[in-house]
Amino acid sequence: MPVLTRLIPSPLVVDIRAGALDDLAGVLADQRISSSGKLAIAISGGSGALLRERLAPALPGASWYEVDGGTLDDAIKLADRMKSGHYDAVVGLGGGKIIDCAKFAAARIGLPLVAVATNLSHDGLCSPVATLDNDAGRGSYGVPNPIAVVIDLDVIREAPVRFVRSGIGDALSNISAVADWELSNRETGEQIDGLAAAMARQAGEAVLRHPGGVGDDGFLQVLAEGLVLTGISMSVAGDSRPASGACHEINHAFDLLFPKRAASHGEQCGLAAAFAMRLRGAHEESEHMAEVLHRHGLPVLPEEIGFTVDEFVQVVEFAPKTRPGRYTILEHLDLSTDAIRDAYADYAKAVSQAISG
Numbered sequence: 001m002p003v004l005t006r007l008i009p010s011p012l013v014v015d016i017r018a019g020a021l022d023d024l025a026g027v028l029a030d031q032r033i034s035s036s037g038k039l040a041i042a043i044s045g046g047s048g049a050l051l052r053e054r055l056a057p058a059l060p061g062a063s064w065y066e067v068d069g070g071t072l073d074d075a076i077k078l079a080d081r082m083k084s085g086h087y088d089a090v091v092g093l094g095g096g097k098i099i100d101c102a103k104f105a106a107a108r109i110g111l112p113l114v115a116v117a118t119n120l121s122h123d124g125l126c127s128p129v130a131t132l133d134n135d136a137g138r139g140s141y142g143v144p145n146p147i148a149v150v151i152d153l154d155v156i157r158e159a160p161v162r163f164v165r166s167g168i169g170d171a172l173s174n175i176s177a178v179a180d181w182e183l184s185n186r187e188t189g190e191q192i193d194g195l196a197a198a199m200a201r202q203a204g205e206a207v208l209r210h211p212g213g214v215g216d217d218g219f220l221q222v223l224a225e226g227l228v229l230t231g232i233s234m235s236v237a238g239d240s241r242p243a244s245g246a247c248h249e250i251n252h253a254f255d256l257l258f259p260k261r262a263a264s265h266g267e268q269c270g271l272a273a274a275f276a277m278r279l280r281g282a283h284e285e286s287e288h289m290a291e292v293l294h295r296h297g298l299p300v301l302p303e304e305i306g307f308t309v310d311e312f313v314q315v316v317e318f319a320p321k322t323r324p325g326r327y328t329i330l331e332h333l334d335l336s337t338d339a340i341r342d343a344y345a346d347y348a349k350a351v352s353q354a355i356s357g
Contacts, residue, residue: 008195009235011126013148016224018217021051021152024116025058033112033148034088037061040111041091042078042102047118048094051155055093063087070097072104072134072141079105087111089147095119095163096131103143104130112147118155119163120223122170122265123243125149126231138255145235151224153217161297162264164214164223168296169270171226172289173247174204176273179280180245184327193242199233200242208292245328247273252322253315254307263305270298271305275316278347280329286347287354294355301348309348313340 013031015023028034039062043052052064063085068074078101082090090109092102093116106113107130117125124131126149130141156164178201184190203226212219233242240248250272254262262268270293277286290300299305302312317340320330335343 008232009128009145010232011146011149011228013150014126014228015149016151016153016221016228018153020150021055021116021155022058024055024150027150028089028114028148031148033114036088038085038087039063039089039091039114040065040082040085040087041093042067042098042105044094044098048098051093051118062091067094067098067101070100070131070133072132072139075101075104075130075132076108078102079108082111083109089114091116092146093118096122096124099125100130100132103146104132104141107143113144114148114150115146116150116152117224119159120151120156120167120220120227121163122167123174123227123230123234125151126228127240128231128235129240140240145232149228151228153220153224156220156224157215161214164220165296165298166264166266167223167227168207168214169264169266169268169273169293169298170243171204171207171223171230172293173245173266173269173273174200174226174230174243175208175285175289176247176276177241177243177245178204179277179282180328181241183280183329183332187332188327190327193237196233196237196242199229199236203227203229203233208289214296241326244323245326246276246279246319246330249319249322249326249328249330250275250315253319256322257315257318258307258311261306263299267299267305271300271302274300274351275344275347276329278350279333279343283350287350290351291354300351300355309341309344312344313337316340316344 042065045066089112090106091114092099115125128145130143178197185192210222230243247269251268254268274289
């Protein structure tokens with residue numbers, strides 16, 4: 001008997017709306033994730049304290065754990081502190097660092113993870129990966145997908161707008177990442193998961209084509225849904241391929257070469273995606289992406305985040321070393337230093353005209 005369908009690893013609950021946080025206890029009880037209310041909740045020491053004050057009365061059975069940062073040591077310490085309790089689930093309540101620490105800790109002690117995002121800075125909130133700083137720099141650790149994702153749009157609006165902008169750049173970079181995946185399929189025979197590619201691409205396209213802005217509920221809903229879908233696409237594919245191509249290689253190169261000067265993840269990924277689209281000859285798509293990034297207040301030129309042309313050329317030249325074995329437009333073209341400089345000059349001229357016109 002042939003297998004005619006497949007199971008897709010995805011959250012049991014995805015609740016994205018204004019006011020969602022106020023119903024957290026009810027959602028977890030209704031879905032039998034935690035009918036007893038015995039939860040281990042990881043929060044930051046800053047904004048997390050205010051959320052704890054707000055939520056604690058509705059979650060009397062919860063234990064609260066402050067997380068210092070986003071390192072592997074922080075995640076291990078969190079797991080060690082939580083393992084003595086008898087909890088139904090772990091809740092990561094905060095930004096990317098808190099959720100990644102909670103993901104790792106939950107996996108380490110064998111409990112399901114509920115991701116409650118307080119900002120939309122990147123697509124990791126629903127991915128099967130925890131990105132944590134370690135002694136060697138930064139590592140990606142495989143973890144189970146969250147069993148539930150809760151995003152309160154009222155809370156998202158209260159966060160600094162730079163977090164929303166970062167999420168926009170990360171979502172738009174899906175378009176370039178999927179194009180790299182298709183390139184690798186043609187050139188190297190790498191297998192594509194069509195469902196994962198479709199989910200990631202459509203998430204990026206929805207954000208690209210939405211007319212709204214960072215303060216609109218409708219736009220925030222589409223962005224949040226897009227980031228969740230991107231995370232699920234990575235689960236479907238089994239790795240980060242649907243959302244990580246030349247755009248993320250360039251992002252990693254910024255982080256490694258200039259760790260104290262690097263901009264946000266999404267700013268770097270969005271700029272890199274627009275540049276990578278130009279490299280592959282998708283000129284109209286590159287200019288349109290740059291126009292949308294610019295409209296939302298994101299950089300489209302490295303000078304806008306404090307890097308010189310020479311430094312950007314250095315970043316692009318180093319980028320393929322960040323993901324050995326991954327084939328993207330950078331590996332395909334294998335550009336010399338002078339060729340990268342020429343390509344950037346062409347890109348900068350084109351996008352400058354696009355955003356000024």
